[in-house]
Amino acid sequence: MTDARASFISAAALLAARDLRLALRRAGDSLLPLAFFLVITTLFPLSLDPSLSLLRDIAPAALWVGALLSSLLALDLLFRDDGQDGTLEQLALCGQPFAGLLLAKTVVHWCLTGFPLVLVAPLAATALGAPTAAMPGILAAVLLGTVALSLIGAVGAGLTLTLRRNGSLLALLVLPLAVPVLIFGARASALAIAGESPAAPLYLLAAFAVLAATLAPWALAAAVRIGLE
Amino acid sequence: MAWVWFHKFGSPPHFYRLATRLTPWFGWPALLLGLAGLIGGLGLAPPDYQQGDGFRIIYVHAPAAWLSLMVYTVMALSAAVGLIWRMNVAHAVAASCAPIGASFTALALVTGMLWGRPMWGTYWEWDPRLTSELLLLFLYLGYMGLRNAIDDTARADRASAVLAIVGVVNVPIIHYSVIWWNSLHQAPSVMKFGQPTMPASMLVPLLLMLAGFTLYFVALLLIRARGEVLRRERNARWIDEAVAGAKS
Numbered sequence: 001m002t003d004a005r006a007s008f009i010s011a012a013a014l015l016a017a018r019d020l021r022l023a024l025r026r027a028g029d030s031l032l033p034l035a036f037f038l039v040i041t042t043l044f045p046l047s048l049d050p051s052l053s054l055l056r057d058i059a060p061a062a063l064w065v066g067a068l069l070s071s072l073l074a075l076d077l078l079f080r081d082d083g084q085d086g087t088l089e090q091l092a093l094c095g096q097p098f099a100g101l102l103l104a105k106t107v108v109h110w111c112l113t114g115f116p117l118v119l120v121a122p123l124a125a126t127a128l129g130a131p132t133a134a135m136p137g138i139l140a141a142v143l144l145g146t147v148a149l150s151l152i153g154a155v156g157a158g159l160t161l162t163l164r165r166n167g168s169l170l171a172l173l174v175l176p177l178a179v180p181v182l183i184f185g186a187r188a189s190a191l192a193i194a195g196e197s198p199a200a201p202l203y204l205l206a207a208f209a210v211l212a213a214t215l216a217p218w219a220l221a222a223a224v225r226i227g228l229e
Numbered sequence: 230m231a232w233v234w235f236h237k238f239g240s241p242p243h244f245y246r247l248a249t250r251l252t253p254w255f256g257w258p259a260l261l262l263g264l265a266g267l268i269g270g271l272g273l274a275p276p277d278y279q280q281g282d283g284f285r286i287i288y289v290h291a292p293a294a295w296l297s298l299m300v301y302t303v304m305a306l307s308a309a310v311g312l313i314w315r316m317n318v319a320h321a322v323a324a325s326c327a328p329i330g331a332s333f334t335a336l337a338l339v340t341g342m343l344w345g346r347p348m349w350g351t352y353w354e355w356d357p358r359l360t361s362e363l364l365l366l367f368l369y370l371g372y373m374g375l376r377n378a379i380d381d382t383a384r385a386d387r388a389s390a391v392l393a394i395v396g397v398v399n400v401p402i403i404h405y406s407v408i409w410w411n412s413l414h415q416a417p418s419v420m421k422f423g424q425p426t427m428p429a430s431m432l433v434p435l436l437l438m439l440a441g442f443t444l445y446f447v448a449l450l451l452i453r454a455r456g457e458v459l460r461r462e463r464n465a466r467w468i469d470e471a472v473a474g475a476k477s
Contacts, residue, residue: 173371174369180403
């Protein structure tokens, strides 16, 4: 039992290291969703009258719509290459728990596209007029929210793995499922900007992220296996 | 032995014959109950003291909203049965549920908007019930879109089954998060259903309509599932016999 666990952990670590190395060799790919996020959050003030009070009101909306769309855009990087060159088939056949390996891939995906979003979110929030005191709340919300978004999005990416021109279908599958993240995340950010405690929506967001981390790997493994058949 | 009936249910010819036989047993009661509910609701029930005759749209709106959720549950359950026991008929049932459920959801949305016009003074209010109905419609559209995008029927069945199961876990979360979101943004809406104050003359037609709509859904589902089974089994020999039997 311990042997099996140790060998799974080393396999997952190898896979994660490989994914990281591949992504770092093409770092531009992982940075594009980040640039997309910044562009979207810039479009909101440009399409409005940029008074500080109005910007503060719409800041949570701009942040979270931007986060949702850029995480959707980033999903293309998750399985596309590995699905095309047969790596996923090898992973499914290698005898290790497939759900665990895919979870490792999703964690790396979050490190490459979700975590940079966490780092950049304060910048975008400041540009939208959020006070410095709001940053801890916003950071925590974006951290939990991007984890949940990566997990939900991975299921959608697994389901649309073999389809060509899957972009708008992926959006239709993932965005309704991500509505709770949007609601809780935006609410936490709004409370933080207003100077109140964002604890309640943060707890709900954390609960949703934990639920997603528990259930999504199984759905993901089933979805990818169907795609590989 | 106890499971024989279950596995028999998975045989397409058996299911086809059973569905053909059962359809009128659901269809006609649905028609009668629906007529009785309409007469009771539109004719006999007294007008509401606040909303006048406007409230009568509840006799279509509430059953449609109830079915929109129930059909999704039925769809996810039969998709799960199809996925677990590899039962083609269950996948056919799940596939037949989606357009029916999407239609009921659209009906609930349209009647909700028509109701909102006299009550709220606007067609669209970000009311939690209407908003989660709208999200449910998106879930149905995603399910149908995924099924539509995959050419191979067996693969489409299984992929959309995973989506339906993920969706059914998420539907209550979405519903309650929308309610929570809404309760923070605006005062509770003027309308409240389920108050114990609803008199029997209003309630009985509503229950009749609920039962009628549900039976109507079952009849519709049986008809659609028959068509779906025929389409999937179009090369099988039993179809010739079934069609010949229907002609004679």
